[in-house]
Amino acid sequence: MTSASILSPAKIATASSVTTFSKVLMPKTVNKNMKLKNDFIDKILRIRNESLNNPVFTLERYNQTIELINNAKLKSSARRNDQEISLLKTYDVLNLSNQDKLVKKIQGSEDTSIKYYVPINEVYDVIRIAHFNIGHRGIKYTLKEIKKKCANITEKQVKLFISECNECNIKRAKPKNSSKLVVRPIISNDFHSRGQVDLIDMQSSPDGKFKFILNYQDHFTKFCILRPLKSKTAAEVAYNLLDIFTTFGAPAILQSDNGRE
Ligand SMILES: [Zn+2]
Known part of the structure; x- marks a missing residue:
């Protein structure tokens, strides 16, 4: 193999390297993690940019580059060709535990x-x-952490990984569900904009004929009016509300709970 082929985008783009990896990495009993990992490799091979700055190092390209650097380092600088000079500007080889x-x-x-x-x-x-x-x-912090030690992991690769991360997908799904349950507070801006009415059941300790308390409250001022009721019939409630409205003024919105009262 000629040394020039390593930098040719056409060479890098061939499908042969993909199949080589699948063969090497796919054991007979494919466990789930192995499958995830192989799918991931296939995907990053598909999304890599096919330029000279291609960040994806197939094992073949990785080993070839190391060989080229090692050979170039053995030569005196005067004898290095243009490709070797260019490679030496970008890469170096470290020998760690052989x-x-x-x-x-x-x-x-x-x-x-x-x-x-x-x-x-x-x-x-x-x-x-x-x-x-x-x-x-997230992506930003994960990439920052990786970049402390690695030269060629890209944002796209990290994004792809996180989009498929199980824990992150569970986390992402949770707030969406719980946000539906969040109670949005009612905001009133003025006296009489919203009045709330409710009945307090006093049947267990009645005061003579009176067995209920009608509680009417202005939502903005919290001003509260109480009326004793003998029963919780619509007629009696309406009579007392009308009395309140004609004395203090009627609200724009009259709110009651959805109880049968
Ligand atoms: Zn995650």
Whole structure:
């Protein structure tokens, strides 16, 4: 394989790498997490941008890049070709416990912490661990957490992961349901804009003939008027309300509970 092929978008875009991954990663007994992970890999292969800044490293591309960097580093700078010079500006290889890791080249002025390139088969786990560690916070915070250590995880990938995160979907569903139960307070702006009427049942301790108390309250001022009732018939309630309205004025809205009273 020629070294130039690694940077060709056409090469990266071929479907062959997708099938290779499916074969490598799909065990005979597919457990649920494995399926989630493989579906995720398929999706990020589909949404990657096919430019030279393509952030998706298939294992093939990852290993080829490491090889190219290692070879270029062995040459004296005068003997490096244009591609090698360009690659060395972007990438570096760290050998950690006998394993080569592709990292971002540290430039003089910027942040000097090591940023790893994550090969595609590890993207799912890297996002999952970061997202879980920060307590399922949103895209922005998850991406910020990942970017402390990783060079090539994109917002689109994080967005995709969170949109399929079980815990987050449960959390997202909850407020929608409970918001229907939230009682919105009634706001009155003026005296007489809303009057509330209710009956208090005093049948267990009547005062002579009077067995109920009619309670009328102006919602804005909380001004309250009480009337004794002998019964809770519509006629008697209406008579007393009319008496109140003709004395103090009638409300724009008369509110009562939906009881039979
Ligand atoms: Zn989550």
